[in-house]
Amino acid sequence: MKLPIYMDSHATTRMDPRVFEAMTPYFADIFGNAASRNHSFGWEAEEATEKARKQIADLIGATSKEIVFTSGATESNNLALKGVAEMYAERGNHIITQVTEHKAILDTCKRLEKEGVRVTYLPVQQNGLIDLDQLRAAITPKTILISIMYANNEIGVVQPIKEIGKIAKEKGVLFHSDAVQAVGKIPVNVAADGLDIMSLTAHKLYGPKGVGALYVRRRNPRVQITAQMDGGGHERGMRSGTLNVPGIVGLGAACDIARREMVEETKRLSFLRDKLKDKLMTELDEVYINGSMEHRLPHNLNISFAYVEGESLLMGINDIAVSSGSACTSATLEPSYVLKALGAGDDLAHSSIRFGIGRFNTEAEVDYVADKVIDVVRKLRELSPLYEMAKEGVDLTKVSWTAH
Amino acid sequence: MAYSDKVLDHYNNPRNVGSLDKSSAYVGTGMVGAPECGDVMKLQVKVNPETGVIEDAKFKTFGCGSAIASSSLATEWLKGKTVDQALEIKNTDIVNELSLPPVKIHCSVLAEDAIKAAIGDYKKKQGARVPEAVAVQ
Numbered sequence: 001m002k003l004p005i006y007m008d009s010h011a012t013t014r015m016d017p018r019v020f021e022a023m024t025p026y027f028a029d030i031f032g033n034a035a036s037r038n039h040s041f042g043w044e045a046e047e048a049t050e051k052a053r054k055q056i057a058d059l060i061g062a063t064s065k066e067i068v069f070t071s072g073a074t075e076s077n078n079l080a081l082k083g084v085a086e087m088y089a090e091r092g093n094h095i096i097t098q099v100t101e102h103k104a105i106l107d108t109c110k111r112l113e114k115e116g117v118r119v120t121y122l123p124v125q126q127n128g129l130i131d132l133d134q135l136r137a138a139i140t141p142k143t144i145l146i147s148i149m150y151a152n153n154e155i156g157v158v159q160p161i162k163e164i165g166k167i168a169k170e171k172g173v174l175f176h177s178d179a180v181q182a183v184g185k186i187p188v189n190v191a192a193d194g195l196d197i198m199s200l201t202a203h204k205l206y207g208p209k210g211v212g213a214l215y216v217r218r219r220n221p222r223v224q225i226t227a228q229m230d231g232g233g234h235e236r237g238m239r240s241g242t243l244n245v246p247g248i249v250g251l252g253a254a255c256d257i258a259r260r261e262m263v264e265e266t267k268r269l270s271f272l273r274d275k276l277k278d279k280l281m282t283e284l285d286e287v288y289i290n291g292s293m294e295h296r297l298p299h300n301l302n303i304s305f306a307y308v309e310g311e312s313l314l315m316g317i318n319d320i321a322v323s324s325g326s327a328c329t330s331a332t333l334e335p336s337y338v339l340k341a342l343g344a345g346d347d348l349a350h351s352s353i354r355f356g357i358g359r360f361n362t363e364a365e366v367d368y369v370a371d372k373v374i375d376v377v378r379k380l381r382e383l384s385p386l387y388e389m390a391k392e393g394v395d396l397t398k399v400s401w402t403a404h
Numbered sequence: 405m406a407y408s409d410k411v412l413d414h415y416n417n418p419r420n421v422g423s424l425d426k427s428s429a430y431v432g433t434g435m436v437g438a439p440e441c442g443d444v445m446k447l448q449v450k451v452n453p454e455t456g457v458i459e460d461a462k463f464k465t466f467g468c469g470s471a472i473a474s475s476s477l478a479t480e481w482l483k484g485k486t487v488d489q490a491l492e493i494k495n496t497d498i499v500n501e502l503s504l505p506p507v508k509i510h511c512s513v514l515a516e517d518a519i520k521a522a523i524g525d526y527k528k529k530q531g532a533r534v535p536e537a538v539a540v541q
Contacts, residue, residue: 309442311468315407315415326468327442335442346440383421383472385446385464386439401438402517 003319005365009204009299009358010153010181011323015250016206016359022253023208026246034243035234045245052252059255060179060198061189062215068235069248072212073180076199077104079214079239080176083225084145084197085117088174092142096173098122098130100157100338101149105178109147118142124341128157128291136167145174150182150198154325154338154354155291156300158186165194174223180204180212184258185297186266190215196223202247206359207254211247214239265359270298272357272366277301279370284377286390290325290339290352301355302339304348305373307387308380313353316376320369325352347396407469408503414473419480422462424448432526434518443467443511445475447518449482449490451526456486463518470508474498474515487523 006014026048034049036042053064070076085095097109099121109119120138122130130148139146146168151158161177168175176197182188183198184205190198201212216238217223227233231240258265281287286306302325305313310326325336327350335349353373357366381387386396407415423446424431431450437443444467450460461479465472477498482490495512498504504512 307466309467309471312415312472315469346442350439350442383418383464384466385435385444386466388423388446388464396439401440401444402436 001362001364001368004321005319005361005369006321007355007357007361007365007369008321008323009356010156010354011356012203012209013206013358014360015203015208016254016257018257019207019250019253023246023250026249030245032245034245035232045243048245049243049248052248052255055252055256055259056200056213059188059259060183060200060215061191063218065236066190066215066218068214068216068238069243069251070212070214070239071210071244072203073102073178073199073201074104076201076212076214077102077178078108079225079228080197080199081105081108081112081145081147082228083238084174084176084223085112085115086226087224088144092140092144094118094120094140094142095145095147096120096122096135096138096143097147098124098149099341100124100128100152100154101147102153102178102180105147105149126342126344127295128152128155128338128342129159129295130164132160132163132167135164136171139167139171139173143171143173145176147176147178150177150179150188151186151297151300152291152338153181154323154336155302155342156181156297156356157291158182158295158297160295161193161195168196169194174221181297184255184262185299187262190217196221197225202251202254205254205258208247208250211244211251213251266298269357269359272361272363273299273301273355275363276355276357276366276370277303279367280373283370283374288344288348290342290344290348299357301357303353303355304339304344304351305353305377306348306351307384307390308351308377310350310352312380313351313373313376316380317369317372320372322356323354325354326350410477410502411470411473411504414476414502415469418463418472418476420460420462420476420483421464423464424450424460424462429453429529430526432522432524432529434521434523434525436517436521437467437514439466443471443514445471445514445518447475447478447515447522449487449522449526451487453530456488458482458485458487458490467511467514468508470502470504471511471514473502474504474511475518477501478515478519482519487526490519490523493519 032041032045034045183200198215203209290302310324339349461482463475495516498512
C-alpha cells in the first residue's frame with residue numbers, strides 16, 4: 001500500500017487514466033479552435049467538443065444543446081444565479097437558497113443582495129435536509145429562482161431534489177442546483193428531477209480541473225440567462241470564450257465512464273464507506289455522524305469524534321488526506337458553517353472529519369485508515385481534559401468555560 | 405500547515421500528560437479555554453509548601469497540535485521553578501521556543517493563562533489554609 005492515502009474526494013479526485021488518455025491528443029496534435037468554421041483544424045476540435053457535449057448530456061438526461069461549457073462549478077453557479085437575476089429582473093427579484101450551500105452560491109447571493117435582489121436562506125434540519133414546507137412558504141410572486149444544491153460537499157447529504165423540482169414547477173419558479181458532488185456519483189436526471197439549470201464540474205468526477213458545465217433547459221420552459229462575460233458569443237451567447245478543448249474532452253470522457261460504471265461503483269464505494277463507519281463506531285465511543293445517513297452520497301462519511309479536536313487528529317493521521325470542519329483548519333478560524341447549521345454545537349464541528357472515498361481507494365486502504373484513526377483518537381482522548389471530565393460524569397454543557 | 409519540529413516532537417511525545425489530585429491543598433489546577441472555541445487546557449502544579457518549588461506538573465489539552473505542544477512545554481518549564489518564577493513565563497517565550505506561526509499565538513496565550521490559573525488556584529488554597537492553621541493553634 002502506497003502512502004499517503006488520498007481520501008478527500010469531495011475536494012477533488014485523481015484524474016482517471018482513461019480520461020487523461022482521451023485528452024492527450026487535444027493539447028498539441030489536435031489544437032484547433034472549435035469556433036473555426038472554415039478549416040479542418042476547427043472541425044476536428046468542434047467534433048471533439050460536440051462528442052463531449054453528448055456524453056455529458058447522456059449522463060444527466062439532457063440534450064447536447066442544453067450544455068454550456070464553463071471553467072468549473074464556481075463559474076457555473078455565478079452564471080446561473082447572476083444570469084437569471086439579470087434576465088428575469090422584470091418578473092421578480094427574489095431568490096431562495098439554503099444555508100449549507102457552497103460559498104460559490106452563498107457569496108454570489110450576497111453580491112446579488114447588494115444589487116437589490118432579495119435572498120431567502122432556508123435553514124436545514126438536524127439531518128441536513130431542507131424542510132419542504134418552509135420552502136413552499138418562502139415562495140412569493142416575486143420569486144424567480146430556487147437554488148438548492150444536489151448533495152452537500154461536507155456532509156454528503158442529498159436534498160429532496162425531485163420534490164423541490166415539483167414545487168418549483170407548480171409555482172412557476174426556475175430551479176437551479178449545484179450538482180457538483182452528485183453528478184457521476186448518483187443518478188441525476190434533469191428531466192425526472194425537474195431541474196431547469198444545473199452546475200457540474202469535471203474534477204469531482206475524475207476529470208481535469210478548470211472545466212465544468214452549466215445545464216440550461218431549452219424546453220418547458222426555455223430558460224434564458226444573461227451572459228456575464230462579453231466576447232465572441234460562444235455557447236449560444238451565454239458564455240463567451242474559446243472552448244477549452246482538451247478539458248472539455250476530459251469532462252466528456254469522465255461523464256461517459258461515470259454513466260457506464262456508476263451502478264457498480266456505487267456498490268463498491270458504499271460498501272467501503274459502511275465498512276469504515278462500522279469499524280469506527282464499533283471501536284470508539286461517542287462518535288457522531290453528521291447529517292442523514294439515509295439521504296447521503298455513497299462515498300461520504302462525516303463524523304465527529306467527541307472530545308478530540310479535528311486539527312490535532314489530522315496531525316496524527318498525517319499519512320491520510322482527509323478534511324476537518326475544525327476552525328483550525330479553515331482560513332477564517334471559524335468552524336464549519338455547514339456543521340453549525342445542523343445545530344450540533346461548535347464543539348462537535350471542531351471534532352469532525354470528512355472522508356471522501358473514491359474510485360482509486362482500496363479495501364486495504366480503508367482498513368488502514370480506520371485502524372489509524374481509531375489509534376489516534378484513543379491517544380488524543382488520553383490527552384483530552386474533556387474526555388476525562390465526561391468520563392467522570394461532568395456535564396460539559398453546564399461548565400462555565402472561559403471563552404477566549 | 406507545516407509544523408515546527410518542536411511542535412511535532414511535543415505532539416508525538418507529549419510530556420507530563422495526566423492529572424494530579426485536584427483536592428490536594430498543594431495542587432493548583434488551571435482550566436482555560438472552551439470546547440466551542442476548539443481549545444481547552446487543564447494544567448496542574450504540585451508545590452512543595454516548604455520551598456515553594458513546583459515539584460510536579462501535569463496537563464491535558466483538547467486542541468490543535470500547537471495547543472498540545474504549548475501546554476506540554478509549559479509543564480516541562482514549570483517543574484523545578486518556584487511559584488513566583490512560574491508567573492514570569494510569558495506566552496512569547498513559548499512562541500519563540502516552538503516557532504509558532506501568527507495564527508497559533510493564541511495557543512501560547514492560552515498556555516500562559518493556564519499557568520496563571522493553576523498558580524492562582526494554588527495560592528488561593530494556601531491563602532485559605534493560613535487562617536485555618538492559625539485557628540487550630
